[in-house]
Amino acid sequence: MAARAIWKGELKLGTQKLPVKLYSAVEDKSVRFHILDDSKRNRVKQHMVNPESGKEVEPKEIRKGYEIEPGRFVILDEEDLEALKPEPSREIEVREFVPIDGIPQQFYERPYFLGPDGNQADYFALAQALENQKREGIAHWVMRNKEYTGALGGQGGYLVLSTLRNEGEVIDVGKLPKPAGQAPTKKEIELAKHLVSMLEGEFNPADYKDEYRERVLEFIAKKAKGHAPRLAAVKTKRKTTSLDSVLAKSIASLKKGKRAA
Amino acid sequence: MRPFWSGTITFGLVSVPVNLYPANRSNKTSLRMLGPDGEPLARKYYAEKTGKDLEADEMVRGYETDAGKFVTISDEELERLAPEKTRDIDLTRFVKEDAIPPLYFERGYFLTPAGNSEKAYRLLAEAMKERRDVGVATFVMRGKERPVAIFSDNGILRAETMRFPDEVRSFKQVGLSAKKTVSPTAVRKFETLIKRKSKRQFTPDKDEAADRLLKLAKKKQAKPSNVVQLKDYQRQDDERPAIDLIQVLKKSLSGRK
Numbered sequence: 001m002a003a004r005a006i007w008k009g010e011l012k013l014g015t016q017k018l019p020v021k022l023y024s025a026v027e028d029k030s031v032r033f034h035i036l037d038d039s040k041r042n043r044v045k046q047h048m049v050n051p052e053s054g055k056e057v058e059p060k061e062i063r064k065g066y067e068i069e070p071g072r073f074v075i076l077d078e079e080d081l082e083a084l085k086p087e088p089s090r091e092i093e094v095r096e097f098v099p100i101d102g103i104p105q106q107f108y109e110r111p112y113f114l115g116p117d118g119n120q121a122d123y124f125a126l127a128q129a130l131e132n133q134k135r136e137g138i139a140h141w142v143m144r145n146k147e148y149t150g151a152l153g154g155q156g157g158y159l160v161l162s163t164l165r166n167e168g169e170v171i172d173v174g175k176l177p178k179p180a181g182q183a184p185t186k187k188e189i190e191l192a193k194h195l196v197s198m199l200e201g202e203f204n205p206a207d208y209k210d211e212y213r214e215r216v217l218e219f220i221a222k223k224a225k226g227h228a229p230r231l232a233a234v235k236t237k238r239k240t241t242s243l244d245s246v247l248a249k250s251i252a253s254l255k256k257g258k259r260a261a
Numbered sequence: 262m263r264p265f266w267s268g269t270i271t272f273g274l275v276s277v278p279v280n281l282y283p284a285n286r287s288n289k290t291s292l293r294m295l296g297p298d299g300e301p302l303a304r305k306y307y308a309e310k311t312g313k314d315l316e317a318d319e320m321v322r323g324y325e326t327d328a329g330k331f332v333t334i335s336d337e338e339l340e341r342l343a344p345e346k347t348r349d350i351d352l353t354r355f356v357k358e359d360a361i362p363p364l365y366f367e368r369g370y371f372l373t374p375a376g377n378s379e380k381a382y383r384l385l386a387e388a389m390k391e392r393r394d395v396g397v398a399t400f401v402m403r404g405k406e407r408p409v410a411i412f413s414d415n416g417i418l419r420a421e422t423m424r425f426p427d428e429v430r431s432f433k434q435v436g437l438s439a440k441k442t443v444s445p446t447a448v449r450k451f452e453t454l455i456k457r458k459s460k461r462q463f464t465p466d467k468d469e470a471a472d473r474l475l476k477l478a479k480k481k482q483a484k485p486s487n488v489v490q491l492k493d494y495q496r497q498d499d500e501r502p503a504i505d506l507i508q509v510l511k512k513s514l515s516g517r518k
Contacts, residue, residue: 002436014454023435025364029428030405033322036331037308037315041323044306044315050296051303054314057296064292065299066478071491073293073301074478084473097455101359103463105412105421106284108363113430115437124440125447132448133455138463149466155362157440158432162363167465171284175507176371178416180516181379184387192388195273196355200394203360205408205426208399212406215342216334220324224332231341234348243275243381250273 007143008117011126011152013094018126019117020092022143025160026111031216086142092161094137094152103136103151107164114152114159123159130154138164184243191247198254262509266402267375270385270411270418272352277374277381279350281402282510284369284419299489343401350409350420352396361395361410365423372411372418373513382418389413417514 005021012018035044048057064081065073116123130136131154139150139161149164184192222228264280271277294302306315322339323331374382389396389411396411408423481487 026424026429033324035306036321036323038319038321040308041331042308042310044320045309046304046306048294048302049305050300057302061297063295065295065489066292066474068478068482073295073299073489074482075487075489076292080477084477097459098463102461105363105366106369107465108366111364113432113435113437120441121444121447124443126451128443128448129451129455133452135455135459147470156432158437165285166468168468169285171507173415173417176417176510177514179374179379179382179514184380184384188384189387192384193392196388196392196394199353200355203356208408208425210406210425211344212347212401219342220332220334224326231338234340246274250275
């Protein structure tokens with residue numbers, strides 16, 4: 001079943017314009033729970049209360065405050081918040097291009113697929129050009145009252161637009177000290193590299209399945225029928241210490257495994 | 262600040278106990294809900310039928326099997342259901358740094374050494390850096406299993422949680438029409454444009470929306486009736502400003518407890 005476009009926009013690259021439809025590229029498959037009242041097993045609701053008196057405050061009485069200093073709030077009314085909203089627009093402006101590996105992974109947030117909305121020839125040509133050049137466009141747009149920055153890339157002949165986090169949302173690793181403690185020896189590093197190389201392979205997404213999700217759903221299905229299986233308690237694992245011998249043992253056991261296979 | 266998750270990274274028979282802290286933070290300067298007299302409000306759950314407020318121990322998690330019919334599940338059951346191998350981050354596969362399409366990445370976390378594991382921690386970081394590899398595994402954090410890629414970044418191990426393959430759609434699933442034959446002239450037209458506007462590095466944006474909000478708040482505070490000043494105000498731990506997270510990371514990386 002085809003998905004519904006969640007938004008329509010127009011890519012603007014220099015003087016070129018290209019109408020596109022936006023689709024979510026991902027769907028969260030987490031098991032969804034409801035919060036229930038334990039005694040009655042009814043659904044619960046949320047409201048805002050004064051924590052001292054415990055009294056409910058009606059939504060129309062609630063005011064919004066910006067904490068400008070600890071404990072100091074500036075009240076902002078609806079009019080103020082309305083004025084802060086960005087100007088609505090359909091334009092996805094691509095101002096510049098960077099190499100694909102020029103954007104650290106930490107910035108990627110949420111991917112969308114773009115589909116052509118009319119001009120198919122240019123759509124597929126742009127996707128091809130981005131793939132050929134191994135570059136991504138840096139895009140800016142406003143969608144549903146929010147400003148976004150994104151990376152526009154070509155993938156498998158189609159266009160993908162991922163939202164990117166801004167500067168303040170990513171902690172710069174350069175601001176952190178290197179970990180303290182004893183440094184590993186050259187020999188240990190060589191052994192560890194050897195161990196890593198033996199475990200090296202391709203990234204194959206299909207290798208990763210959400211077994212936990214399956215187990216939770218299976219358990220719920222059994223419980224619904226009135227026979228929930230007994231679950232074993234969680235054991236805590238013992239920790240190994242001596243690094244050198246452990247590295248050598250790991251390599252030996254991997255080699256043995258390979259020979260047996 | 263307590264770690265988000267504590268556990269062990271294993272590669273081969275080597276185990277590295279670690280603490281995990283967020284590497285992304287929400288930069289949205291969210292507004293606080295205040296009452297008519299400016300008192301900060303708390304969000305509370307209440308029973309819909311009786312209107313009574315509920316404490317944490319008066320609520321349970323329920324899965325809706327049929328409309329209005331729920332199966333309850335406890336924290337303990339959820340904990341016990343986690344497959345044994347997912348309680349740690351067991352790196353049984355290493356891939357090259359650029360092998361994972363960005364589509365999979367969800368959120369970043371920093372790992373810091375725990376319980377005298379500094380040497381093993383530094384060893385893994387160094388070996389991965391020299392081979393330009395990232396380790397891949399799945400693990401359960403806060404009631405959810407996630408694939409995770411461990412990067413060696415400037416001597417620090419960083420975990421990027423990922424989406425499962427069935428959480429990423431395909432172009433076909435979305436219903437995008439099959440690729441048409443592409444005219445080489447049109448491709449060249451775009452290639453020229455891309456080359457002309459190319460830069461070597463990506464510069465992240467400042468959060469302009471947050472700046473505008475601060476500017477407006479500064480302007481409005483000139484009028485005393487717009488301001489609420491609280492005495493003896495104690496913040497909740499999870500509301501502390503983001504800068505504290507960097508302090509926490511610095512402390513746990515430098516081995517100070």
